[in-house]
Amino acid sequence: xxxxxxxxGSYAAIGDSFTEGVGDPGPGPxxxxxxxxxxxxxxDQHEEHAFRYANLAVxxxxxxxxxxxxxxxxxxxxxxxxxxxxxxxxxxxxxxxxDDVAERFEAALADLAGSVGQxxxxxGFDTRGVPVxxxxxxxxxxxxxxxxxxxxxYGCPVLDLWSLKSVQDRRAWDHDRLHLxxxxxxxxxxxxxxxxxxxxxxxxxxPWPPQQPRGSAEVTRDNVQWARExxxxxxxxxxxxxxxxxxxxxxRPDLLPL
Numbered sequence: 001x002x003x004x005x006x007x008x009g010s011y012a013a014i015g016d017s018f019t020e021g022v023g024d025p026g027p028g029p030x031x032x033x034x035x036x037x038x039x040x041x042x043x044d045q046h047e048e049h050a051f052r053y054a055n056l057a058v059x060x061x062x063x064x065x066x067x068x069x070x071x072x073x074x075x076x077x078x079x080x081x082x083x084x085x086x087x088x089x090x091x092x093x094x095x096x097x098x099d100d101v102a103e104r105f106e107a108a109l110a111d112l113a114g115s116v117g118q119x120x121x122x123x124g125f126d127t128r129g130v131p132v133x134x135x136x137x138x139x140x141x142x143x144x145x146x147x148x149x150x151x152x153x154y155g156c157p158v159l160d161l162w163s164l165k166s167v168q169d170r171r172a173w174d175h176d177r178l179h180l181x182x183x184x185x186x187x188x189x190x191x192x193x194x195x196x197x198x199x200x201x202x203x204x205x206x207p208w209p210p211q212q213p214r215g216s217a218e219v220t221r222d223n224v225q226w227a228r229e230x231x232x233x234x235x236x237x238x239x240x241x242x243x244x245x246x247x248x249x250x251x252r253p254d255l256l257p258l
Contacts, residue, residue, distance in 0.1 A: 017059035023179035102146030
């Protein structure tokens with residue numbers, strides 16, 4: 001049992017769909033996701049029901065919305081650990097400036113860090129293999145470099161998703177190609193646990209099993225179906241100024257025992 005993990009008796013996750021767990025269906029209407037899975041790994045370091053966990057993340061939220069709605073609640077809960085992943089929905093918007101987003105992220109972190117035990121922050125994914133996001137790879141890289149610099153200034157552990165090569169495999173992603181699959185969320189949770197000093201039951205970067213090559217006709221058919229089911233509605237929501245998280249509440253707003 002690692003010393004770092006034993007000192008974490010409570011954990012609150014804040015963020016957007018990534019931290020809410022979209023793409024990783026759970027029992028009932030909610031999702032699991034990497035943060036829930038990390039919470040279980042942390043809880044396993046303690047006696048039964050001694051560890052408490054809250055997940056304040058809501059899909060579709062922009063950085064300023066997370067700062068306004070979730071950070072005050074996280075400060076009120078004052079857990080030993082907060083994971084703060086935000087800015088991704090800002091970065092994917094046309095015309096967004098990763099330098100500006102990073103400045104606002106750092107101001108929010110400075111406000112949060114004094115009220116909780118420690119804050120783990122998260123880089124972006126390498127989006128070169130994500131069809132709808134590969135064109136913003138440079139912006140994501142710039143923002144991720146800022147996140148690492150901010151972490152150095154505030155002494156925060158970093159969940160580096162850019163370097164997690166296993167999630168660059170198509171199987172790490174849900175059918176919508178925008179959110180992780182259950183296996184993708186599992187691998188992120190394992191890497192997060194490693195960052196916090198836990199011994200993990202599997203290597204998050206373990207290679208995927210070989211796959212049979214796919215023909216061009218099959219790939220084209222899948223791309224057309226994906227565009228019809230996911231890309232067109234996603235673009236439509238942005239044109240209308242709508243969010244998938246409108247009128248939604250956090251799935252676990254209180255620090256409850258696991």
